[in-house]
Amino acid sequence: xxxxxxxxxxxxxxxxxxxxxxxxxxxxxxxxxxxxxxxxxxxxxxxxxxxxxxxxxxxxxxxxxxxxxxxxxxxxxxxxxxxxxxxxxxxxxxxxxxxxxxxxxxxxxxxxxxxxxxxxxxxxxxxxxxxxxxxxxxxxxxxxxxxxxxxxxxxxxxxxxxxxxxxxxxxxxxxxxxxxxxxxxxxxxxxxxxxxxxxxxxxxxxxxxxxxxxxxxxxxxxxxxxxxxxxxxxxxxxxxxxxxxxxxxxxxxxxxxxxxxxxxxxxxxxxxxxxxxxxxxxxxxxxxxxxxxxxxxxxxxxxxxxxxxxxxxxxxxxxxxxxxxxxxxxxxxxxxxxxxxxxxxxxxxxxxxxxxxxxxxxxxxxxxxxxxxxxxxxxxxxxxxxxxxxxxx
Amino acid sequence: xxxxxxxxxxxxxxxxxxxxxxxxxxxxxxxxxxxxxxxxxxxxxxxxxxxxxxxxxxxxxxxxxxxxxxxxxxxxxxxxxxxxxxxxxxxxxxxxxxxxxxxxxxxxxxxxxxxxxxxxxxxxxxxxxxxxxxxxxxxxxxxxxxxxxxxxxxxxxxxxxxxxxxxxxxxxxxxxxxxxxxxxxxxxxxxxxxxxxxxxxxxxxxxxxxxxxxxxxxxxxxxxxxxxxxxxxxxxxxxxxxxxxxxxxxxxxxxxxxxxxxxxxxxxxxxxxxxxxxxxxxxxxxxxxxxxxxxxxxxxxxxxxxxxxxxxxxxxxxxxxxxxxxxxxxxxxxxxxxxxxxxxxxxxxxxxxxxxxxxxxxxxxxxxxxxxxxxxxxxxxxxxxxxxxxxxxxxxxxxxxxxxxxxxxxxxxxxxxxxxxxxxxxxxxxxxxxxxxxxxxxxxxxxxxxxxxxxxxxxxxxxxxxxxxxx
Numbered sequence: 001x002x003x004x005x006x007x008x009x010x011x012x013x014x015x016x017x018x019x020x021x022x023x024x025x026x027x028x029x030x031x032x033x034x035x036x037x038x039x040x041x042x043x044x045x046x047x048x049x050x051x052x053x054x055x056x057x058x059x060x061x062x063x064x065x066x067x068x069x070x071x072x073x074x075x076x077x078x079x080x081x082x083x084x085x086x087x088x089x090x091x092x093x094x095x096x097x098x099x100x101x102x103x104x105x106x107x108x109x110x111x112x113x114x115x116x117x118x119x120x121x122x123x124x125x126x127x128x129x130x131x132x133x134x135x136x137x138x139x140x141x142x143x144x145x146x147x148x149x150x151x152x153x154x155x156x157x158x159x160x161x162x163x164x165x166x167x168x169x170x171x172x173x174x175x176x177x178x179x180x181x182x183x184x185x186x187x188x189x190x191x192x193x194x195x196x197x198x199x200x201x202x203x204x205x206x207x208x209x210x211x212x213x214x215x216x217x218x219x220x221x222x223x224x225x226x227x228x229x230x231x232x233x234x235x236x237x238x239x240x241x242x243x244x245x246x247x248x249x250x251x252x253x254x255x256x257x258x259x260x261x262x263x264x265x266x267x268x269x270x271x272x273x274x275x276x277x278x279x280x281x282x283x284x285x286x287x288x289x290x291x292x293x294x295x296x297x298x299x300x301x302x303x304x305x306x307x308x309x310x311x312x313x314x315x316x317x318x319x320x321x322x323x324x325x326x327x328x329x330x331x332x333x334x335x336x337x338x339x340x341x342x343x344x345x346x347x348x349x350x351x352x353x354x355x356x357x358x359x360x361x362x363x364x365x366x367x368x369x370x371x372x373x374x375x376x377x378x379x380x381x382x383x384x385x386x387x388x389x390x391x392x393x
Numbered sequence: 394x395x396x397x398x399x400x401x402x403x404x405x406x407x408x409x410x411x412x413x414x415x416x417x418x419x420x421x422x423x424x425x426x427x428x429x430x431x432x433x434x435x436x437x438x439x440x441x442x443x444x445x446x447x448x449x450x451x452x453x454x455x456x457x458x459x460x461x462x463x464x465x466x467x468x469x470x471x472x473x474x475x476x477x478x479x480x481x482x483x484x485x486x487x488x489x490x491x492x493x494x495x496x497x498x499x500x501x502x503x504x505x506x507x508x509x510x511x512x513x514x515x516x517x518x519x520x521x522x523x524x525x526x527x528x529x530x531x532x533x534x535x536x537x538x539x540x541x542x543x544x545x546x547x548x549x550x551x552x553x554x555x556x557x558x559x560x561x562x563x564x565x566x567x568x569x570x571x572x573x574x575x576x577x578x579x580x581x582x583x584x585x586x587x588x589x590x591x592x593x594x595x596x597x598x599x600x601x602x603x604x605x606x607x608x609x610x611x612x613x614x615x616x617x618x619x620x621x622x623x624x625x626x627x628x629x630x631x632x633x634x635x636x637x638x639x640x641x642x643x644x645x646x647x648x649x650x651x652x653x654x655x656x657x658x659x660x661x662x663x664x665x666x667x668x669x670x671x672x673x674x675x676x677x678x679x680x681x682x683x684x685x686x687x688x689x690x691x692x693x694x695x696x697x698x699x700x701x702x703x704x705x706x707x708x709x710x711x712x713x714x715x716x717x718x719x720x721x722x723x724x725x726x727x728x729x730x731x732x733x734x735x736x737x738x739x740x741x742x743x744x745x746x747x748x749x750x751x752x753x754x755x756x757x758x759x760x761x762x763x764x765x766x767x768x769x770x771x772x773x774x775x776x777x778x779x780x781x782x783x784x785x786x787x788x789x790x791x792x793x794x795x796x797x798x799x800x801x802x803x804x805x806x807x808x809x810x811x812x813x814x815x816x817x818x819x820x821x822x823x824x825x826x827x828x829x830x831x832x833x834x835x836x837x838x839x840x841x842x843x844x845x846x847x848x849x850x851x852x853x854x855x856x857x858x859x860x861x862x863x864x
C-alpha cells in the first residue's frame with residue numbers, strides 16, 4: 001500500500017512539503033494550503049462529491065504514472081514537473097499559477113498545495129512542429145492523483161498536443177493544466193478524460209491566449225464516475241481566437257459536468273464553440289457554460305453551438321449556455337442549444353434503406369461526434385477513441 | 394416624419410406627479426408581527442388568513458436574499474425593509490361605481506387615462522390606488538355569466554371557499570423570500586373566476602399604482618379559469634417618481650383548467666426608483682393554454698420570471714416578453730416552463746434593449762420531467778445593446794430528463810448596424826428617429842400582441858426613451 005498524507009481536512013504546513021523542492025515552490029505550496037483552509041467548499045448543484053467523504057480522504061504521496069505516447073517533437077522541452085521546477089526556474093516562476101491561481105477555488109488550492117507531478121512542455125520562440133505530442137497520465141486503484149501541468153508556447157511557436165487521462169485508478173483525481181500561448185502562437189490541444197469508472201475527477205484546464213494567437217481545443221470527456229471540469233479560455237490578446245469542440249458521453253451511473261468559460265478580453269477576438277453530448281442509460285451530463293465579453297473587448301465574434309442527444313428515457317442532460325455582455329461593440333454574439341432524441345426522420349430514412357434501427361442510431365451518433373473525433377491528431381488514438389465510444393452506444 | 398414624431402411626444406410628467414396624501418389608514422414604516430396583526434384586523438380577516446400571514450412572515454425572515462450581487466446578479470442590498478410602509482388604504486371601502494370614487498383619486502386616474510379606458514371598453518376595470526382596489530365595474534352580462542371579478546380583499550369575504558381552496562396553492566409562501574413577504578402583508582390585487590365554458594371577449598383590466606413615498610405594494614392576484622373557459626387579463630403599472638427606493642412585490646397565481654385558455658398581459662412601467670420583485674406562476678391542465686405577455690419598461694430593478702407548469706397532456710405555455718433598461722435600470726426577467734405531462738408545448742420569446750448604462754438579463758428555466766414525452770420547447774432570446782455603457786446577460790437553464798423531446802434554444806446579442814442606420818438616414822430620417830424605428834421594429838413581435846391602445850402607449854414610451862440617444 002502506497003504511503004498517504006494525513007486526511008485532507010487536517011493537512012499541516014509540513015505535510016505539504018516535498019523533499020528537495022526549491023524554496024520558492026515551498027512558499028507557493030504554503031500559499032495554496034492557506035487558500036485551501038480559507039476557501040469555502042463550493043456549492044455545486046449538479047456535482048455531488050459528498051458520497052466519498054472528501055474531508056477524511058488521504059491523498060497518495062505517490063505521484064502516479066506519466067508516460068509519453070509518441071516521440072516528443074525535436075526542439076520541444078518535455079519533462080516531468082518535478083524536474084522542471086529545478087531546471088526551468090524562470091519559466092516556472094513566470095507561468096506557474098498564471099492561468100489557474102492558487103486561490104481560484106478550493107480544489108485548485110488543494111492542487112497547488114499537494115500536487116505531486118505532471119507534465120511541463122515548453123516550445124521556444126518561433127519553433128513550429130506538426131508532430132503530435134501525446135502525454136498520458138494515470139494512477140492505481142486505491143490511490144489519488146494530484147497532477148499539475150504547464151504548457152508554455154513562446155511567441156510564434158506551434159504545437160500539437162494530446163493530454164490524456166487514462167486508466168482504472170481511483171477514487172480521486174485532481175488535475176490542473178495551464179496553457180500559456182504567447183503572441184502569434186498556435187496550439188492544437190486535445191484534452192481527453194478517459195478515466196475508468198471508479199474515478200471522481202475534478203479538473204481545471206485554463207488557457208491564456210496572447211495577441212493573434214490561436215488555440216484549437218478538442219475535449220473528449222467519456223470516462224470517470226463523476227467528473228467536474230472547469231475549462232476556461234481567456235482571449236486576452238487582440239486578434240486571439242479559439243475554436244473549441246467537445247464530445248461528452250455519459251452512460252449508466254455517470255455524472256459528467258463540463259463548465260466551459262470563454263472570456264473575450266482583447267479587441268477583435270473570435271470564438272467558435274461546438275459542444276456535443278450523448279446521454280444514455282441513467283447517465284447525466286451537464287453543460288454549464290458562460291461566454292463573457294468584457295467592456296473593452298470590441299469587434300468580438302462569438303458563437304456557441306451546444307447539442308444533447310438522449311438515447312434513453314432515464315438519461316438526463318442540463319444545459320446552461322450563459323452570455324454576459326458588457327459592450328455593445330459586438331460583431332456577432334449568440335448561441336444555440338438543442339436537446340432531444342435521434343431524429344425520427346433520419347432513422348426512418350436509414351431504416352428504409354435496410355439499415356437496422358440500432359445500427360442507424362449508432363451511425364447517427366457517430367456522425368454527431370465526427371467533427372470532434374476527426375480532430376484527434378494521432379490516427380491510432382482516434383481509432384481507439386472512436387471504437388470505445390462506438391462500443392458504448 | 395419629424396412632425397409626427399413631435400405630435401406623438403409623450404407627456405412624461407403624467408408619470409411623475411404626486412397627489413396629496415389623504416389616507417384612511419397608514420401603517421408605520423417597517424415590518425413586524427404587530428404590523429401584520431394590525432393589517433389583518435383592519436381588514437376583518439378570518440383567523441386562517443392571519444395564521445397564514447404570520448407563518449409567511451417567519452419564512453420571510455428565514456429565507457436568504459436570492460442571488461447575491463456577484464457576477465452581475467441583481468443587487469438587493471439597497472433595499473431597506475424597515476423603511477417601507479406595508480399597508481395603506483385610500484377610502485374606507487372599495488367603490489362600486491364611478492360616482493363613489495373620491496375626487497382626488499379620480500384626478501389621478503384622469504391623468505393616467507383611466508376614464509378613457511372606461512369609455513372605450515365599458516369593461517371591468519379594477520383600479521388599484523395604493524394598496525386596495527377602490528374602483529370596480531363589471532359589465533352586466535359577465536355577472537350573468539357568473540364571471541367573478543373582484544378585488545382580492547373583497548373576494549376573501551365574498552368567495553371564502555374558492556379563495557381558501559386556491560390561495561397559496563400555486564405559489565406557496567416558502568417558494569421564495571418575496572412570495573413569503575407578499576403572503577405576510579398582501580393587500581389588494583384582483584380575483585377572477587371564469588366559469589366552465591364561458592368566453593370573456595373583452596379584456597379584464599386593472600391599473601396598479603404606487604403613490605406614497607416608501608410605500609410597498611403587495612397585491613395578490615388569484616385567477617381561476619374553469620374548464621373550457623377563456624379570458625384575457627391586462628394590468629398596466631405607472632408610478633410617480635420619488636427619491637428613495639420603494640418596493641413592489643406582487644404574487645399572481647393562475648389556474649387554467651382542462652381546455653381553458655388564458656392570457657395575462659402586463660406593461661410594467663414603475664418609476665425608476667422602485668424594486669419590482671414579482672412571482673407569477675400558472676398551472677395549465679390538459680389541453681389548456683396559458684400565455685404571459687410581459688413588458689418591463691420601468692423600475693430600478695425588476696426580477697420577474699413568469700412561469701407555466703404544464704400539468705396535463707397537450708397543455709401549452711407561452712411567454713412573450715420585452716425588457717427595456719435605461720440609465721440606472723436592471724431588468725432581470727425571463728420565463729420558466731416546467732413540463733410535467735406528455736405532448737406539452739412551450740414557447741419563450743424574449744426581446745431586450747439596454748441603453749444609457751442600463752442592464753438587461755434574461756434568466757430562464759426549461760425543465761422536462763421524466764414522462765413528459767413528446768414535449769416541444771422553443772426558446773428565443775434577442776438582446777440589443779445600444780451603447781458601450783450598457784450590458785446584457787443571457788442565463789438560460791435547460792434541464793431535460795426525458796429522451797422523446799424536441800428542444801431548441803437560440804440567443805443573439807447585437808448592436809444596431811451602421812448600415813441599417815445609414816440606409817434610413819439616407820432617406821432623410823434623422824438619426825434619433827432611425828434608432829427609434831429600429832428599436833420599435835425589434836420589439837414588434839411583442840407590441841403586435843398588445844391591445845391597440847397599449848401598443849400605442851408602449852411605442853410612445855420607447856420613442857421618448859430614444860430621444861436624446863444621439864450624441
